Amino acid sequence: MSETRHAPGSLDGIWLGLDLGTQSARCVAVDGTGQLLAAASRPLTGSRDGVRHEQDPEVWWSALSAACREALDGLDTRRIRGLAIDGTSGTILLADAAGRPLTPGLMYDDGRAADQAVTVNEVGGATWRELGYRSMQPSWALPKLRWLLDHEPAASGAGVRLLHQVDLITWRLAGHQVAADASHALKTGYDLVEERWPHQVMAELGVPEGLLPEVVRPGSALGTVCAEAAEATGIPEGTTLVAGMTDGCAAQIGAGALEPGAWNSVLGTTLVLKGSSAHLVRDPAGVVYCHRGPGENWLPGGASSSGAGVLSQLFHGENLDVLTEQAAALDPDAVAYPLVSTGGERFPFRAPEAEPFILGEVPTRAAEFHAHLLGVACLERLCFDYLDHLGAPVDGPLTLTGGGARNRYWSGLRAEVLGRPVRLPEQAEGAIGMAVLAATSSGAGVQEAAAAMVRIGAEIHPSPARTARYLPVYLRFIDELTRRGWLDQTVADHARRRAAQ
Template identity: 80%
Template sequence: MSDRLPADAVWLGLDLGTQSARCVAVDSAGQVLAAASRPLTSHRDGNRHEQDPEQWWSALAGACREALAGIDPARVRGLALDGTSGTILLADADGTPLTPGLMYDDGRAAAQAERANKAGGYVWQALGYRSMQPSWALPKLLWLLDHERAAAGTGVRLLHQTDLVTWRLAGRQVASDASHALKTGYHLIEERWPLEELTELGVPESLLPEVVLPGTVLGTVCADAAEATGIPAGTRIVAGMTDGCAAQIGAGALAPGAWNSVLGTTLVLKGVSPHLVRDPQGVVYCHRGPGGSWLPGGASSSGAGVVSREFPGADLDALTARAAGTDGDAVAYPLVSTGGERFPFRTPDAEPFVLGAPANEAERFHAYLLGVACLERLCFDYLDLLGAPVDGPLTLTGGGARNRYWSQLRADVLGRPVRLPEQAEGAIGMAVLAATSSGASVQETAAAMVRVGAELHPDPARTARWTPVYHAFLDELVHRGWLDRAVAAHAKQRAAR
């Protein structure tokens, strides 16, 4: 343990996911002392996806009260919060929401994305992602300004998902973090808003929050928030990161070439690079990382959410056991969102498909598990094509990582070892980041608090078995016009090395 981490301290990690709000209490040695969560509900309508922002606060407050019920208040020193990337709303001068929360995969802002890319393309190119997608925060902000009457009011504020909660915790508006501000167009190299481009787009400077780097102390918990949440008044509020970055910290993936693959509702990959990774297709983007490093990654619209959609109410443990014994080679493209694919390629009209003919429900289930693994392999092949270092240690986190067979299948398809942290969740990462308020670096706190569990090694025979299936998956994506032939060719060449 770092000498700068108080042995008796408790650090809180707060997480706003798609389906739940969570609080974990972790000590300086990484032991989880308590955890609790509350469900969140969404409304989907075509390519629109919204949540009630008030639900974020009420659910998180309830989770905090439960988690802290048996914790000595004197031990609680700091907290940090993560949220879904690109989720925004408008609020009034008192922090009261004026609009629903437009979620991370809401795809309504296609026309506004074109405007944003025309006005700010030079900046986006400098930042490495070249263009914005409709689901990013800035296009959605432009949509709100175009369609919401509340946007014309006095004192209107843009808030990222976590900004609403930190405002409530501090009792006043505090700065946003640069991680959440990335998709709103924040200039991560120059650490400022690109005001000339935003003014051209009709975004008032008064709408924009102050932005600070993750790990910055924003303020302390106020008395009203302490009563609502059970978090002691005076607890330090530390600027957090997006959910994918939070999981990366929680996995301890902080060395150059290290990667964390978060398999939740969707698949999110985050790695560490000594240099900015630039993507001509704009599907990979970089956060700023600790010590001047960059955190390249991408967020897919495919992932484990397809399981709940395709197999509602199923006994997944039993289905996994049956799937593990199948010999079928069917593979399914595991798209969750109706708004098309975002990573490792961008295709607004992408839709699910199944290659092969599953003989029964177990084989159909296996096809989706295999589809996620194939998509994950394509993500790494694309990142390698861009020049991102991808050969460091790989950790698997997210709800999907709890399925041991699925994790082994992913290791086999990837042909590389994978690590499973004992506590595979973004809230742990936020507890680690909160602990940096003690004066220790994020590398020090991660070394002290992140506990690696199992390591799974690929079976070479299984890797050889699944490689032709992966190639057929690539061929189908090319045939449908979704995947560039050059990317598929690079993936096949890399498999032959």
């Protein structure tokens, strides 16, 4: 049978994006123009016990295989050319030399490794500061790896391997172990500047060299799909397997926020910002850290503990569409600090003691609702002021994604408070981003692939008068955060200077 040949850089064909989230495994098939041809998902469940959160790694493979089979049923699979996969950041397991799981998957938010995190930061603190994130949290992969080495008898066996969540899947797809991507390896301590494991730090922590995988940049070719995986998934044997990224970075690619200064603001339960920079952005406070992009760019970002989750907490069971309509008609200037977490704030400032508050009168449910919409917008503006304070480029295109972006009034309000246009992609999800990344195996650059495949559904331009109307509200908001001792005065002063420009 003759092989179809494609011109270098041609996006012709079908590209697959695979996504392992917390609650589902998903497969999408996208063509070179960004048209979504098919999609399917399967649920994932885990177990929680206090700070512990685990999933069965074998379920990742079975769920993803089933999602692939459904999505590809009826497609001309001869046109499938490549795939990439994203997973949750910091999720790890141990496997034997044949790739069989020896432990459960310790999930991205598993916090059991508090003691190990102290040791990891004592030993590796200088390296973590050089890499721009200052310290590791207990939920990061390296403290959890140290926990597994301390508590799992299987960890001392011959040929044991550390696998990030997606590494198990790429092993199954290729039929043998392949390199991990640098995006998932970040929270395991991989040095993104030197592009190697920090050997001395690992030795002092007692992490055996043979435990750690080889690492390559996202977008690198890892191999091809083997016959056994083709049978299980329906993906044709020989399909190119491309190194992916974590779920947050995957969503950023799916939004097309890749040129220096471009940002993707994901408003879900919490607010997450991901951007692109030509240089590594270092944060002395450790609330912003950088991934390395598929190309030469760095991808700085931060995840807040505030966001749209406050609406489900405070307005559960109420009609949010009606509340939005009523709030828009009132247009009050009361503003709430929309903290979701009981553990304090983590971006754009770190304040474990932070708690919600409201400034101004909220005599009705609609007024209270509007105060929280406005609070998210003010916090989002403060995030950008903080990023600018760190020297990150922030003046490029801004896309809004996540569940909160579906509320058109709220998106407009955010644009007005920010004083900048915002874009709303038609399809913005991690799996789409991985299809874009897979398409770089054609020889196209990631920005070129995203320009062709990411479709913008709408663009909102704010009214300068409306931006001026909300400026005093924003300044009152940052004054209150400063008065409470959560926001550093130098950051507040920087925000005020930007507001005066």
